[in-house]
Amino acid sequence: MSEHGRNPSGPGDKGAASRVGAPSLGAPVLIALVIGGLALAFAYTGGWLSPGRLTPGRMVAALSDRGGNPLGHRRNHSKGICFTGQFEANGAGADLSTAPMLAAGRYPVIGRFAIAVGNPDAPDAAGRVRSMAVRIVAPDGEEWRSGMNDSPVFVVATAPAFYELTLAQDIDPATGKPNPPAMAQFLSAHPESAPFAEWAKTAAWTDSYADQTYNSLNAFRFVDAQGVSHLVRWSMRSTTAPHDVPAEKLSHLGPDFLESDLKQKLAQGPLEWRLVVTLAAPGDPSNDATKAWPPDRKQIDVGTLTVQRAEDEADGPCRDYNYDPTILPAGIEPSDDPLQAARSAAYAKSFDLRTAEAADYPRTPPHPGDAP
Amino acid sequence: MNGAVERFTPLQRVVHWLMAAMVLTMLFIGIGQVSTLQPKFLTLIAIHKPLGIAILALVVFRIGLRLRRGAPPLPADLHWTQAAAAKGSHVLLYVLLVAMPLVGWSMLSAGGYPIVLYQPWAIQLPQIMPHNDTLHAVLRSAHTYLAYLFFATILLHAAAALFHGLMRRDGVFESMASWRAGR
Numbered sequence: 001m002s003e004h005g006r007n008p009s010g011p012g013d014k015g016a017a018s019r020v021g022a023p024s025l026g027a028p029v030l031i032a033l034v035i036g037g038l039a040l041a042f043a044y045t046g047g048w049l050s051p052g053r054l055t056p057g058r059m060v061a062a063l064s065d066r067g068g069n070p071l072g073h074r075r076n077h078s079k080g081i082c083f084t085g086q087f088e089a090n091g092a093g094a095d096l097s098t099a100p101m102l103a104a105g106r107y108p109v110i111g112r113f114a115i116a117v118g119n120p121d122a123p124d125a126a127g128r129v130r131s132m133a134v135r136i137v138a139p140d141g142e143e144w145r146s147g148m149n150d151s152p153v154f155v156v157a158t159a160p161a162f163y164e165l166t167l168a169q170d171i172d173p174a175t176g177k178p179n180p181p182a183m184a185q186f187l188s189a190h191p192e193s194a195p196f197a198e199w200a201k202t203a204a205w206t207d208s209y210a211d212q213t214y215n216s217l218n219a220f221r222f223v224d225a226q227g228v229s230h231l232v233r234w235s236m237r238s239t240t241a242p243h244d245v246p247a248e249k250l251s252h253l254g255p256d257f258l259e260s261d262l263k264q265k266l267a268q269g270p271l272e273w274r275l276v277v278t279l280a281a282p283g284d285p286s287n288d289a290t291k292a293w294p295p296d297r298k299q300i301d302v303g304t305l306t307v308q309r310a311e312d313e314a315d316g317p318c319r320d321y322n323y324d325p326t327i328l329p330a331g332i333e334p335s336d337d338p339l340q341a342a343r344s345a346a347y348a349k350s351f352d353l354r355t356a357e358a359a360d361y362p363r364t365p366p367h368p369g370d371a372p
Numbered sequence: 373m374n375g376a377v378e379r380f381t382p383l384q385r386v387v388h389w390l391m392a393a394m395v396l397t398m399l400f401i402g403i404g405q406v407s408t409l410q411p412k413f414l415t416l417i418a419i420h421k422p423l424g425i426a427i428l429a430l431v432v433f434r435i436g437l438r439l440r441r442g443a444p445p446l447p448a449d450l451h452w453t454q455a456a457a458a459k460g461s462h463v464l465l466y467v468l469l470v471a472m473p474l475v476g477w478s479m480l481s482a483g484g485y486p487i488v489l490y491q492p493w494a495i496q497l498p499q500i501m502p503h504n505d506t507l508h509a510v511l512r513s514a515h516t517y518l519a520y521l522f523f524a525t526i527l528l529h530a531a532a533a534l535f536h537g538l539m540r541r542d543g544v545f546e547s548m549a550s551w552r553a554g555r
Contacts, residue, residue, distance in 0.1 A: 027538035047407035159409040330494035342409040356509035
């Protein structure tokens with residue numbers, strides 16, 4: 001490089017040809033270093049140099065590998081059914097958040113009930129964790145998407161712990177079930193999972209999606225018109241009396257029992273849930289979904305979700321939506337809960353995979369009698 | 373053209389380097405966000421969308437600028453294959469500058485996502501594609517592979533620029549990179 005410097009005669013000099021033959025070795029080396037360095041930095045950023053990095057791809061692959069054939073389906077909560085309905089806000093939430101769908105009014109909803117397993121053919125009544133996803137749309141096109149579970153807390157607080165849990169749930173091909181020691185080992189290494197495990201062991205089982213209350217689990221921030229932010233969690237509280245059923249009886253119900261039950265109930269009339277927002281008190285954790293907030297926290301009923309119609313997922317309206325819980329209107333923001341980013345990234349990966357696999361999940365008429 | 377080798381106009385140079393920084397940032401954010409589950413994912417994606425639209429707006433302005441102001445001629449002694457490669461790679465860069473944001477926007481539309489540029493103010497763009505899973509899958513793949521092509525083309529472009537600046541020293545590099553006063 002030493003003999004280069006700025007060309008004293010300036011770039012206007014036309015004697016370029018005479019300079020071509022005599023560059024030092026330094027110039028090609030410098031060029032290779034710059035270009036190679038950029039390429040390496042790109043590869044590092046993309047994770048190609050870090051095989052141990054927990055990427056959305058690895059997370060979703062672990063979810064896919066638990067057994068069952070999830071091609072074309074969501075990689076978790078794979079078995080589910082679509083619903084449509086509306087959310088009627090009573091206006092009480094408007095003091096806490098400027099979200100347009102919390103102002104008094106009616107907003108259309110496309111949602112989904114599911115069980116938290118990776119097998120789209122699993123018998124649904126035996127699913128311990130049931131979920132409700134909603135997509136509430138405001139007139140200006142803003143959306144509030146939420147994925148809620150019927151457990152009072154989540155099983156882990158972080159993405160790496162969820163990955164470990166997913167590996168522990170791998171189906172043993174010999175038994176067709178997860179390996180019990182793997183789960184015991186996970187639980188002993190993760191004391192934060194104890195509240196969830198206690199719920200899973202002791203909570204009453206029911207035979208319906210309709211009688212469950214579904215919880216946001218993660219904390220969010222409601223931002224009001226003054227710009228003040230309120231730490232909240234929310235629940236869709238069922239108004240249907242629970243129908244307790246012994247767990248051993250559930251395994252004898254049909255593979256699609258919860259879906260048939262939902263359709264049957266909706267044939268009698270719509271089902272309702274109250275959307276209840278819980279306000280945190282100072283010191284309540286914003287970043288740990290394994291910890292319940294004390295039951296005396298202020299709760300505000302902000303409206304009613306009315307579920308009117310259920311449709312099979314194969315060609316139902318929820319099929320091609322990603323219920324990413326960070327898709328939020330102005331006035332609702334994610335908290336510092338690390339699970340929110342992880343859910344968003346992993347759901348996107350799952351969505352990208354399944355939209356590319358549509359051929360593996362044919363769109364069949366949901367009501368054979370309606371087909372032409 | 374007067375006697376001296378021309379440079380791009382100062383405005384062209386400013387826009388070029390501004391977009392160079394934006395596009396490199398964009399490519400690194402893009403490859404970074406799809407490979408992390410950490411909280412920075414949300415930050416990266418919140419930057420990615422408005423930055424992409426800013427690049428789209430700038431490239432429209434820049435194409436107008438390029439059509440009005442032109443470009444300095446390549447050195448007369450450049451081999452025709454190199455001149456063709458230079459012309460072709462620049463056309464490809466412009467095509468990618470326009471295509472990448474449009475493919476990203478289309479992909480989100482086809483995926484049924486709201487196109488949120490700034491969430492706290494509810495700044496949203498309209499959907500420009502029907503909500504369709506197959507369309508989403510095609511556009512999603514295109515967004516990835518065009519990004520790889522874009523990054524490779526930028527590396528080639530940078531290598532060629534350095535080749536002109538350090539080895540041929542023919543004024544091509546300075547036509548965009550020199551900040552001396554005057555034209």
